[in-house]
Amino acid sequence: MLKSKRKTPFDIFFKHTVYGLRYLYRIFDRTESRVILPSIERQKALPVVLSQQEVRLLLKTPKLLKHRLMMALLYGWGLRNYELCNLKLVHLDLERAQPHIQQGKGRKDRYVPVCDLLIRGVKTYLQAEKPVEYLFNGQADKEGGFTGISTRGVQWVMRQARQHSGIKKQITAHTLRHSYATHLLEMGTDIITLKDLLGHGHIETTLIYLHVARVSRALPFSPLEKLYPQ
Incomplete structure (x- = not known):
């Protein structure tokens, strides 16, 4: 929802929001089975190749x-x-x-x-x-x-x-x-x-x-x- 509601969502903003929520849930001992957090997709960079x-x-x-x-x-x-x-x-x-x-x-x-x-x-x-x-x-x-x-x-x-x-x-x-x-x-x-x-x-x-x-x-x-x- 965070990414879909914002017109120009930055991946870095989304990433730190998810990390912050995960840390908050650990502090209050709330497992992710009760509040499901979205996964963060890795950037698919092309590999470095030598000639x-x-x-x-x-x-x-x-x-x-x-x-x-x-x-x-x-x-x-x-x-x-x-x-x-x-x-x-x-x-x-x-x-x-x-x-x-x-x-x-x-x-x-x-x-x-x-x-x-x-x-x-x-x-x-x-x-x-x-x-x-x-x-x-x-x-x-x-x-x-x-x-x-x-x-x-x-x-x-x-x-x-x-x-x-x-x-x-x-x-x-x-x-x-x-x-x-x-x-x-x-x-x-x-x-x-x-x-x-x-x-x-x-x-x-x-x-x-x-x-x-x-x-x-x-x-x-x-x-x-x-x-x-x-």
Whole structure:
């Protein structure tokens, strides 16, 4: 009602009103089952995507093989940050070139294809670093057991690579996943196959990449280009 009654409702005004009401109900111990508050829709911003040249630049920036491989897997397998952190040696299956990504978002398992270049990189890393249990080991737990690298550790690697590469775009680990999806579309992968590779539960989630990929359509242009041809 608040948004519908106002002629020009600002989302920020609506958001703070809902937050204030929720806080008020908690103070007076009134559960939301008695007074239902509307949900706040997230803004559907398009993802940041790197060009293929920017991906190549980013991947060669880190000095450590471990850090280069981490980013190569985020991009080459389209992994989420926590999926990379949870990746264990038993999941790799390098002989069949079909890594098993377990318990992704929505508890969905999936297999992803892998190229020979990544297989060689993983094997070189395994021989040099000799990780135990997890592909990328983090700090030991209180009982001395092995754990995977933390998501914060992965983001630190991404920040360092961005700073040293000179790329100005805002880059996170998920940017490489966005770039993976967009580049596959541009290379001819159909949207249904891409949905399965990304482990999406709903096709609507995958469709957003159609807005950023340059596939089978004329590139947008300004009408001024037609008024004043070069």
